Amino acid sequence: MSAPLMSREEVIAKLVPVFRQYGYDGATLAKLSESTGLGRASLYHHFPNGKREMAAAVLNYMNQWLESSVLEPLRQDGEPAERICVMSTNLYKFYNCGKDACLLAVLALGESRDLFHTQIQKALNTWIETLSHVLVEAGVEPNCARRRSENAILKIQGSLVLARGLNDTGLFERVLQCLIEDLL
Amino acid sequence: MSAPLMSREEVIAKLVPVFRQYGYDGATLAKLSESTGLGRASLYHHFPNGKREMAAAVLNYMNQWLESSVLEPLRQDGEPAERICVMSTNLYKFYNCGKDACLLAVLALGESRDLFHTQIQKALNTWIETLSHVLVEAGVEPNCARRRSENAILKIQGSLVLARGLNDTGLFERVLQCLIEDLL
DNA sequence: GTCTATACACCGATAGAC
DNA sequence: GTCTATCGGTGTATAGAC
Numbered sequence: 563m564s565a566p567l568m569s570r571e572e573v574i575a576k577l578v579p580v581f582r583q584y585g586y587d588g589a590t591l592a593k594l595s596e597s598t599g600l601g602r603a604s605l606y607h608h609f610p611n612g613k614r615e616m617a618a619a620v621l622n623y624m625n626q627w628l629e630s631s632v633l634e635p636l637r638q639d640g641e642p643a644e645r646i647c648v649m650s651t652n653l654y655k656f657y658n659c660g661k662d663a664c665l666l667a668v669l670a671l672g673e674s675r676d677l678f679h680t681q682i683q684k685a686l687n688t689w690i691e692t693l694s695h696v697l698v699e700a701g702v703e704p705n706c707a708r709r710r711s712e713n714a715i716l717k718i719q720g721s722l723v724l725a726r727g728l729n730d731t732g733l734f735e736r737v738l739q740c741l742i743e744d745l746l
Numbered sequence: 747m748s749a750p751l752m753s754r755e756e757v758i759a760k761l762v763p764v765f766r767q768y769g770y771d772g773a774t775l776a777k778l779s780e781s782t783g784l785g786r787a788s789l790y791h792h793f794p795n796g797k798r799e800m801a802a803a804v805l806n807y808m809n810q811w812l813e814s815s816v817l818e819p820l821r822q823d824g825e826p827a828e829r830i831c832v833m834s835t836n837l838y839k840f841y842n843c844g845k846d847a848c849l850l851a852v853l854a855l856g857e858s859r860d861l862f863h864t865q866i867q868k869a870l871n872t873w874i875e876t877l878s879h880v881l882v883e884a885g886v887e888p889n890c891a892r893r894r895s896e897n898a899i900l901k902i903q904g905s906l907v908l909a910r911g912l913n914d915t916g917l918f919e920r921v922l923q924c925l926i927e928d929l930l
Numbered sequence: 931g932t933c934t935a936t937a938c939a940c941c942g943a944t945a946g947a948c
Numbered sequence: 949g950t951c952t953a954t955c956g957g958t959g960t961a962t963a964g965a966c
Contacts, residue, residue, distance in 0.1 A: 564931050564966095587771035588857030591960060603962080604932050612961065668855050670911040671847050673772030682911045712908070712917055713901070720904025724896070727854040727866050733896055748948095748949050775942060787944080788950050796943065 573598055573608055574616075574623045581620050582665050586674035589617070614677065617669075621678055624665045625685050631656060633692045642700035643742055649693075650738045653718065660725040660734030667719055690715055693745075700746055710745050717744075757782055757792055758800075758807045765804050766849050770858035773801070798861065801853075805862055808849045809869050815840060817876045826884035827926055833877075834922045837902065844909040844918030851903055874899055877929075884930055894929050901928075 568576075576598045580589045591602050594616065598605065609615040635648040657664065666685055669678050690711045697707035721734040752760075760782045764773045775786050778800065782789065793799040819832040841848065850869055853862050874895045881891035905918040 566931060584857040585769065585771070585855070587769065590958080592958085600931095601933055602960085603934085606961070607931060663855055666911060667907045670907060671769070671852050671855055673768040675910065679913065683913060686908065686911050709920075716904035716908050716917060716921070717897070717900060718904070719907040720900035720902070723851045723854060723903040723907065724870065724900050726859065727850060727870050729863070729867060733900060736893075737900070750949060774940080776940080784949095785951055786942080787952085790943070791949060 567600075568598075570608060571623075573600070573605075574619050577616055577620050578623060578665075579662075581617055582663055582668060585668050585672045586613075586617055586677070587672070589613070617674070618678065618681070621665060621669065621681050625681070627656065628685065628689065633689065636692050636696050642696050643746060645696055646693075646742050646745060650741050654735075654738055657722060657734065660722065660731030663726060664719060664722050667722065686715070697745060702746075714741055714745055751784070752782075754792060755807075757784070757789075758803050761800055761804050762807060762849075763846075765801055766847055766852060769852050769856045770797075770801055770861070771856070773797070801858070801862070802865070805849060805853065805865050809865070811840065812869065812873065817872065820876050820880050826880050827930060829880055830877075830926050830929060834925050838919075838922055841906060841918065844906065844915030847910060848903060848906050851906065870899070881929060886930075898925055898929055 577589075577594055580593050580597050584590075584593065591605065591613065594605060594613075595602050600608075605616065606612060609619065631652040632649050635652065636645050638645060654660075666682050669675065670682050690708070693711040693714065694704070694707045697710060698704055702710070717737045718734075721737040725731045725734045761773075761778055764777050764781050768774075768777065775789065775797065778789060778797075779786050784792075789800065790796060793803065815836040816833050819836065820829050822829060838844075850866050853859065854866050874892070877898065878888075878891045878895040881894060882888055886894070901921045902918075905921040909915045909918045
């Protein structure tokens with residue numbers, strides 16, 4: 563029962579970039595051990611169910627980031643355009659200017675799809691619905707609001723794919739800049 | 747020197763779905779052996795450089811599919827709208843109604859990104875440029891044509907990500923249907 | 931709570947018979 | 949050209965000392 567070197571959350575934060583960059587299979591315990599500075603056995607102390615639990619914790623951590631930095635601003639009072647602008651700004655940071663992949667997409671396209679399908683589906687749906695609600699508040703017809711919100715998130719995901727495929731983050735930045743006019 | 751059970755191309759065709767579904771790391775020799783019906787040693791006879799060569803061959807095979815079914819129709823004579831319509835129809839088949847992932851995206855987001863980066867980048871750029879050329883022929887200003895083409899492919903990729911994340915191919919189908927009006 | 935050492939399965943890859 | 953058998957390495961996971 564010695565004092566922990568890091569809090570659980572600090573450990574998870576150090577696991578994030580490994581799963582984000584290498585995917586589930588590619589995130590080996592060797593890499594996870596190196597990125598945290600903890601031995602494998604110590605990781606199993608924090609996450610008794612092993613790699614699955616680590617990935618689930620990382621996914622949960624990222625969903626909290628999304629919730630607090632993207633969804634929460636959308637739910638606040640104020641001009642819809644202003645709220646969407648805050649989302650854009652925070653997404654730019656979230657995805658490191660387009661250089662980092664979306665964990666949801668990496669896990670959804672990868673081999674581990676079924677393992678995390680429920681969490682991924684819920685996160686994407688919540689995002690779409692929250693954004694859609696802002697548009698409805700701005701006077702957009704509900705069906706149209708839903709469609710535009712789906713299109714917006716779809717373009718964000720697509721631009722992140724192309725950013726990695728083309729090695730060019732320009733598309734991602736342009737998609738974020740056009741978000742407001744696309745939506746309103 | 748006994749007679750081969752399959753041609754090289756038949757073998758590659760059987761390797762495709764494994765890489766497409768499981769990614770590079772997830773496509774183990776056990777799975778590749780099972781899907782082809784060949785023992786591991788036989789696979790190494792066809793692909794002396796092992797898994798890397800198999801994946802490269804699969805990527806090349808898919809790029810030929812893209813070339814012949816998507817790009818070639820775009821280059822033919824005829825109404826631009828008609829040519830784009832042919833592309834949409836063939837993309838619908840290519841991605842199995844949105845149920846199958848794009849190999850380019852899987853490899854671009856996965857752990858093996860650097861291994862195939864050149865091939866991926868070239869394929870995406872060729873696609874964008876070929877589509878852009880059709881728009882220019884239709885009278886669209888070149889910069890605008892490039893931007894619209896990027897947007898179209900970005901939306902296709904994004905919709906494939908969401909199709910897997912949401913377990914719903916509706917978005918992919920809608921993106922294909924809106925392709926023509928988006929572009930022209 | 932972290933470590934070293936280790937178990938055991940599976941990975942990619944090769945050798946050699948047929 | 950395909951097979952069985954096997955190699956060395958690495959994967960995840962665990963045991964037990966401190």
